[in-house]
Amino acid sequence: MTTHAGPWGAGDRFPQTRRSVLLAARDADPAVRRQAWEALAGGYWKPVYKLLRTRWWLDREDAEDLTQEFFATALVKGTFERYDPARARFRTYLRTCLDGFAANEHKAAHRLKRGGGQAPVSLEAVLDFEVAEAELLRHGAGDGLDPDEYFHREWVRALFDLAVADLRRWCETAGKEVHFRLFERYDLEGPDAVERPSYAELAADHGLPVTQVTNFLAAVRRELRRRVLARLRELTASDEEYRAEARHVLGVDPGDAPK
DSSP states (O other): OOSSOGGGOSOSOOOOOOOOHHHHTTOSSHHHHHHHHHHHHHHHHHHHHHHHHHTSOOOHHHHHHHHHHHHHHHHHHTGGGGOOTTTSOHHHHHHHHHHHHHHHHHHSSSOOOTTTTSOOOOOTTTOOHHHHHHHHHHHOOOTTOOHHHHHHHHHHHHHHHHHHHHHHHHHHHTTOHHHHHHHIIIIIIGGGSSSOOOHHHHHHHHTOOHHHHHHHHHHHHHHHHHHHHHHHHHHOSSHHHHHHHHHHHHSOOOOSOOO
């Protein structure tokens, strides 16, 4: 999927600000902290895992273990609490922490198994290594990209995956299943398919006029854009970082989003 504004446009209302998971991860309520950590891992585990597989040359089992150990250890040691938004974007800080963690593990005579002896973080609900492996095969290892570029590419991919999942749930709840099926065939399957269906073909397949297909796709793309921005707000540490990532990912500036 493209990482520019494209069909989403630039004139729609931006979403209400979501609380950053970096703030929620420091909340006094343990339940809030756990939910925040699951959201944090959900937004970053794929690029972490893929970087371990492609840049640290770990086999699949070791990369799976180290991915979970990384987040568990960061939780116990308060790694992300030391993050300073004035010095770097959070994804840059996280990748730097990952490099240090992986280097230390690489030097160890032996590596502790899953959890690394730390208090476990229940991430089973957000980790799907089968999907990550399939994506590695489909999209490649990013040869020619430096670690920062590769990590950012995969983070954007993971961001859109989360937003599309949010979009799917919203369409199901709102009774807009046809909207999502059209979007899935044209925008998700189309670019990788041998032949992308035309609007006329989609209209014929679903018994709709072409104008309605056009309207449905425009509506669902606007909603996806809102979902991407909401996830961005959640996974960034400051308004400045949020706006910078929005410009980079969607090609738009959210400006002064509602607080």
